Amino acid sequence: MRIVKITMKAILINETDEQKQIINNLMVVFCTAIRYSFKRLLENIKISDLEKAVYKKYNLNIRQAKDAVESARQTILSQKELVKMNYENYCNKIKAIEKILNSKKKISDKKRNALISKLDKRQRKANYFKNFIDTNTIPSVTFGTKEIFIKRCKGLISKEEWNSCRNNRIYSRGDKTKSGNPNLRVIIKNGMSYLEISTLEKTSTNRAIKIQVPIYLPQKLSRKTGKVNGTNYRELFLNHLITGEAYQVELLKRDGKYYCHITFELPKTEVVYTGHNRVIGIDTNPDGFALTMIDNKGNYKWHTYLKQHELLYARTNRRENLCGELAKQVILIAKTYQCGIAIEDLKFKNDKDVHSKFARVKHQFIYSKLLTMLYSACVKEGIETLKVKPQFTSKIGLYKYCHQYGMGVHNGAAMVIARRSYKLKERVPKILKDKLVNDLYKFNKKNEWSKWNEINKNIKGKVGENPDLWLVNRKKILGLVS
CATH class of the missing domain: 3.30.420.10 (Ribonuclease H-like superfamily/Ribonuclease H)
Structure with missing residues (x-):
């Protein structure tokens, strides 16, 4: 049994002006809560305390508050992983350049100066990322993308466009105990599909008022056969809804349209075709x-x-x-x-x-x-x-x-x-060992990959990196032809 998740891209349709206003307001509040949570997490505020603070400050329900805090936490974790990865990559680049500079091969003055200049740049970058690791911090994060921020600084876009880029999403994790998703729920009514959204408005019993917006679940039909081309995402998701399992929903606003990314698990399948034979x-x-x-x-x-x-x-x-x-x-x-x-x-x-x-x-x-x-x-x-x-x-x-x-x-x-x-x-073929290995006693003591590494180095010394040169000159190098 193997479990795989897929994401289906749906879209809201036939929204009224009132529904658009409600969704836009919810996006502004939710994204603001994410940015607030992001800053507080950098100040080492406890997650449990922060969830309660977001719940009270922004009038979100407790699940929405938890989703906002979790989104901010994941942003910080991903940035820390990127810092580590970039630092390791630049360290490897530095080692590679130093190896070339310290090798016995003759290098022209022009190339040596270029390598020294490149080494200095790589070292500065490595030190830049190492500083974040040592201080347990992350680089500055721009919500709404750095590209759009620069355009706003240059006056190329308006303040409304900038705010639209910063406040354009709602995110809700799934919950099996709540029949799939409590705040962004897909429901089927009279053969039509709707997205049920928990709004900021409350009833007299302090429960969120919900709105239902028509949603189009994708299904691409062939013009010739009328059958579904590729994966039938609609059928897969509708079958998933029947099971009551959890599914994650992210609502994004782009170019005045509301796109809905729904992530759910594929049904468990038995392995039929194996590598047994x-x-x-x-x-x-x-x-x-x-x-x-x-x-x-x-x-x-x-x-x-x-x-x-x-x-x-x-x-x-x-x-x-x-x-x-x-x-x-x-x-x-x-x-x-x-x-x-x-x-x-x-x-x-x-x-x-x-x-x-x-x-x-x-x-x-x-x-x-x-x-x-x-x-x-x-x-x-x-x-x-x-x-x-x-x-x-x-x-x-x-x-x-x-x-x-x-x-x-x-x-x-x-x-x-x-x-x-x-x-x-x-195993290394006998003819390669006889023709390309000098000390067979030491060679036979090595593990499999070390043996092939030595064979590779010896062949590269004769023909270079191009594989075609080995295939063309193989018989001559091995002494099979004169």
Whole structure:
């Protein structure tokens, strides 16, 4: 059994002017409460005391007050995590530059001066973030985004527009004991869906007066077949409502419209397609998926590459659609062969200085979106998903399998990923040890990854970083041809 949450994007429709005014006032009060809570938390006020203070000060009900405080607390936690991550990344960049400067390789004066200048910049940044860690503080936070704040300072937008950006959301956590969500509840009445909102006005018994606003739950129908294209979010959510389970709701105002983001758990599904007999290894790349299938003994079956060049330059919405299409293709293949899939447990960090061209590609490489969509689709369809460590998958596949099965480097990596899901070891071939290792006694004492690291260094010294050069010159380097 696996649990996955998804977010459905709905929208309020046919709101009256009175309802808009009520929602806008509630957003102003709620966002103000968040900013107040944020400042008080930085002053180390106890959360329980702060919740009571917000409840009294802003006339919110106790649940709304708790949601406001929790939203502020999560903002502070995320900022602290970002500070730690940025500090670690800049420390790694500093070590990389120092390694180049201290190496025995000859470096021109121009390049050395450039590296020294870059090292100084990286050191200043690292010291900047280290100061926050030492003092247990966070950088200044601008509610309403820094970009909009700068525009307001320059007089490019009005005060009303600035306030609109700062006061544009209501957030409510779910509660199973309250049939889903107590303050922003989706209800079905006479075949129509409504969002029931707890307002600031109270009855004589001190209970919040509620308004019901029509809400459109998304459902994309095909013009040709009349069937739902992709995931039927409406049906999933309506089934979730029947169970009475909790769901989270966030109401956002953008361009005069009210968008409703509803987060809920997918129904629990049994794993039907497993990697018991065979598995498909998947290597994730900026332009698609490399797939290689093996059996449960690690033997090669076939390989293919699902390429989509548009991922490199398409706009955000278009790229999300392409990611979904790629995931759909993988699901179809896995169900056809009735097998599980194996993917890398990727964790990319911005801890390396790279050239501008690669930086653009890396920035647009939405690997997280690709893998998240693929994993969610596997859960829905009952396909087993195995995550493995990504270290040396490309290099092992390149040096061991590519020439043997006529594969590209990415499909070679996919084969290693698939084999690693079965916990199979990747021994260094005898011919590589004989031709590239000087001291076999010391080499045999090393662990698997250390062995491949040494092989990789020796091959890079002969052909460089380009994998194609190894595939072309492999026989010559190993002395198989004269």
